[in-house]
Amino acid sequence: MIKAKLKLLLITIAFCTGAYNCSAQNAENFKKFWKSYTSDSVFQMERTKFPLPLTYYEYDEDNETEITEDIGAEFWLFDNFVDESYKARTEKENDMYIVTKTGIENGIYVRYYFATTDGKWYLVRITDSSN
Secondary structure, three states: OHHHHHHHHHHHHHHHHHHHHHHHHOOOOHHHHHHHHOOOHHHHHHOEOOOEEEEEEEEOOOOEEEEEEEEOHHHOOOOOOOOOOEEEEEEEEOOEEEEEEEEOOOOOEEEEEEEEEOOEEEEEEEEEOOO
């Protein structure tokens, strides 16, 4: 009985892992998604998962405190990711794309994490390590 349950568990894990990988492989093209995401405010709202976790850091003389808050859709402002005060770089990490804004002499360092759901890309998390 235990062997049968273990075998069923392993088959389930293998199936779920395979389904997840297939879903990520069948995702829409990220470059096409990104063009729409950075140019269309309605599309950007539709493709941002709310509440959106935002992690940032507060610093005092002796400590660094990590704080995570959820951003609601009512607080979201459109961002076309084009600004002379920073450079944006995109990298693929596992099944995610990460867009990093690095400031030009201003301390900006923000990472935007995009993942797929049902083959579509969504912004799912932001980490702001700016100082």
